[in-house]
Every structure is written in C-alpha cells, then in structure tokens.
Amino acid sequence: MKEKKETVILDDYTNWVHRFGRIGALIAILYMMFIPIAIAVAYDSFPPLSAILKGGIGVMALFIPIGISEVISYTPILGSASYLTFLTGNILNLKLPCVLNALKLAKADQNTPEGDAIATVAVAASSILTMLIIAIGVLLLVPLQPLFQTEFVKSATSYMLPALFGGMFLGILGPEQGSFRIKNKLLIMIVPVIIVSITVITGILISGLEGVAILLMLPIAIGIARVLWKKGIVHVVANEVKDN
Structure with a gap:
C-alpha cells in the first residue's frame, strides 16, 4: 500500500514537472521571439529576408548541432531539471558542474527520483545566484573598471575556462558517489x-x-x-x- 502511494506521488510530480516545463519552455520561446519583433515594429526596421537568411544560416549551422547534442548528452544527467537548465543556459560551465557536485554531496544516483529532485534544486540555486552576481556586476561595472583593466586580472580570467574544465575532468576521474x-x-x-x-x-x-x-x-x-x-x-x- 505504501509503495503504491509513493508511486502515485512520484507520477503526480513527474506529470507536474513535464506540464509546467513544457509551458515554461513555450512561454520563453514566444518571449524571445516577441522582443525582436516588437522592436522591429516599434521602429519600423524589419530587415530583409535575404539578410536574415545570410546571417542566420551560419548561426544555425553552429548552434543546431550543439543544441541537439546537448539535449541528447545532458538530459540523462539533468532529468526534469533539463527544462530550467536549457532555459537559463550556461550548461557546461555552470549548471552541469553544480548538478554533478550536488549529486555527489547528496550521494544520490542519476535517473532516480532523489537525483531528479536534487538536480532541479541545484539548477534553480545556480540560476538565482547567477542572476544576483550579474546584477551586482552591472551595478559595479563602472566603479571596478580600472581593476578589470589591470594585468593580473586579465591573466587570471584567461585561465578560468581551463581551470573549470580541468576541475570537471578531475571530478570524472574521482570516485563516483551513489x-x-x-x-x-x-x-x-x-x-x-x-x-x-x-x-x-x-x-x-x-x-x-x-x-x-x-x-x-x-x-x-x-x-x-x-x-x-x-x-x-x-x-x-x-x-x-x-x-x-
């Protein structure tokens, strides 16, 4: 009886996540399409179709394969957190490391209800923190501009991505939790x-x-x-x- 009740709760949670995830993704797509259309209408500046195709084909040739490969490779790890992850972006450099670290700390397995919930919380926390940091960065951009122009800051920022990917690779080499x-x-x-x-x-x-x-x-x-x-x-x- 207890197992049946837990199954019903899990099914309700899964249906709820997929329902609101699809609605949220659809709203985000419409919102992102509405902004350039609204600007073009307001300023009467619709670009010609030839210019859209000329600029868009190159971008689509790059990002469509990346988008498909990310969905195939990341979804088994992210679970239902994929909806929020793909909406907020920064998957490989922020969201995925946060999810993997959260699963490791919680000693939870991927593709389990526990792992799914932990991944969702990790992505949400990462998204909120990212927005706060961006807001603080925008407010302090002008006062801190002289600091950003110094040589040691420029040298440090050039090593950020190698350090991030190196840390992720070391995490793969380390013992697996769960x-x-x-x-x-x-x-x-x-x-x-x-x-x-x-x-x-x-x-x-x-x-x-x-x-x-x-x-x-x-x-x-x-x-x-x-x-x-x-x-x-x-x-x-x-x-x-x-x-x-």
Missing part, C-alpha cells in the same frame, strides 16, 4: 578523443564545427560503450556502503 558506479568508463572516450585530436591537428575540424563533431562522436561513443559492455570490460558495479 549506489552504483561504472567501472572502466574512461575507456569509452579513448577513440573519440583520438579522432577529434587528429582532426584538430590536421585542420579538418575548424572553429565553428564543434557541435557537428559532438554529434558525430556521440554514436561512436555509444557504440564503443555497447561493445565494451558486451565484452564485460565496462560494467556497472555496486558501491560499497560505509557505515559512519
């Missing part, structure tokens, strides 16, 4: 890394085609993972539960 972990999972990335490295060195993969590279590497990584799983090289094992 009830289960994937053994030998890093073997899956060897072939995609070699292929991408060769294409970058030879100049085949140029700037702007990162999204295409991600889309091409996803099925390769999935295929390698399946082969290694079939051979028993990569498999899921239970984590040992340590009593405090």
